[in-house]
Amino acid sequence: MSDSKIKLAIVGVGKIVRDQHLPSIEKSNAYDLVATASRNAMIEGVNAYKDIESMLIAQPEIEAVALCMPPQYRYSVAKFALEQGLDVLLEKPPGATVCEVEQLAELAKQHNARLYTTWHSRHAAAVESAKLFLATDGVKINGAEIRWNENVRKWHPNQNWIWKAGGLGVFDPGINGLSILTHVIPESFHVESAHLYFPENKAAPIAAEIGFRTVTGEAVNGVFDWRIKGDEQWDIEIHTNQGVLGLTNGGSKLWLDRELIEEPQHSEHGEYETIYANFAEVVNNHVNHIDLRPLKLVADAFLLANRTTVEAFED
Numbered sequence: 001m002s003d004s005k006i007k008l009a010i011v012g013v014g015k016i017v018r019d020q021h022l023p024s025i026e027k028s029n030a031y032d033l034v035a036t037a038s039r040n041a042m043i044e045g046v047n048a049y050k051d052i053e054s055m056l057i058a059q060p061e062i063e064a065v066a067l068c069m070p071p072q073y074r075y076s077v078a079k080f081a082l083e084q085g086l087d088v089l090l091e092k093p094p095g096a097t098v099c100e101v102e103q104l105a106e107l108a109k110q111h112n113a114r115l116y117t118t119w120h121s122r123h124a125a126a127v128e129s130a131k132l133f134l135a136t137d138g139v140k141i142n143g144a145e146i147r148w149n150e151n152v153r154k155w156h157p158n159q160n161w162i163w164k165a166g167g168l169g170v171f172d173p174g175i176n177g178l179s180i181l182t183h184v185i186p187e188s189f190h191v192e193s194a195h196l197y198f199p200e201n202k203a204a205p206i207a208a209e210i211g212f213r214t215v216t217g218e219a220v221n222g223v224f225d226w227r228i229k230g231d232e233q234w235d236i237e238i239h240t241n242q243g244v245l246g247l248t249n250g251g252s253k254l255w256l257d258r259e260l261i262e263e264p265q266h267s268e269h270g271e272y273e274t275i276y277a278n279f280a281e282v283v284n285n286h287v288n289h290i291d292l293r294p295l296k297l298v299a300d301a302f303l304l305a306n307r308t309t310v311e312a313f314e315d
């Protein structure tokens with residue numbers, strides 16, 4: 001039945017492709033991975049090209065592409081793919097700017113192609129349960145805190161793009177927390193204040209503090225810091241009239257009033273397996289899946305922020 005599988009290609013083969021995309025594609029029955037396009041990298045046993053143009057000339061049967069290069073280099077490739085009528089999966093963040101992704105959404109409509117802006121952290125094991133809890137009749141949110149604090153040297157060694165304009169700096173992981181928060185909190189919130197800390201030799205922040213405000217007036221405070229040497233934190237705490245809901249470990253554990261209520265047993269690649277199951281639905285059912293809220297919040301933080309220059313960062 002391989003004819004009914006989606007003929008998929010990956011563009012931009014790097015860390016996340018090897019860590020997550022390949023194992024999830026291999027586990028899925030929905031795809032044939034027929035090619036890659038990457039300037040330097042290749043995957044053993046898969047046809048390899050240097051760029052998307054030569055790949056599509058050689059293999060016009062390709063139906064869908066997963067774009068996994070850094071965000072600053074994604075727009076032109078996504079535009080080309082949509083113009084050829086291909087369905088497109090965008091790694092997070094979906095682009096370097098809000099408007100370029102909105103343009104891609106327009107292009108998808110014009111060319112009868114589909115666009116999927118992925119937010120992998122939304123598929124962490126306990127996120128849906130938190131969303132259900134917060135959507136329950138009678139639950140009222142009184143405020144929230146998000147702490148996304150990690151050691152940049154451990155997770156992003158020698159990733160130059162991440163420190164360049166458009167690379168997002170500490171928001172590269174931080175936007176994952178915001179993708180969870182925008183998914184689970186039923187009401188909208190906006191950036192009210194922001195403070196960004198830029199190393200004197202970098203164009204992207206190493207730390208940030210953001211004050212958000214929900215539409216009902218509740219405060220949501222965010223701390224994002226890449227300078228952590230000890231215990232790392234990828235945690236969200238939501239204060240409600242029914243107790244304090246904690247989503248810890250990047251959304252994989254759920255607590256109520258500090259009592260663990262959910263630690264589902266997902267496989268190691270659970271988040272990306274869900275992404276590829278969703279993308280198969282996007283392609284087969286011809287539906288777009290576009291959500292820019294996390295990117296808009298980060299963009300607004302850059303717009304509104306006071307800035308402090310801190311000591312240079314060397315890898």
Ligand code: NAP
Nearest residue numbers: 012013014015016038039040041068069070073091092093
């Ligand atoms: P990466 O390994 O540094 O880069 C991915 C690949 O993109 C590189 O191997 C490179 O392949 C290509 N590339 C790099 N610079 C490029 C440029 N200037 N122009 C065109 N292509 C370029 O990055 P990554 O960690 O996989 O992250 C890629 C995306 O996935 C980011 O948006 C990131 O936020 C997201 N993500 C990463 C992780 C993670 O744990 N790393 C987790 C979730 C999501 P070639 O040299 O062969 O072209």
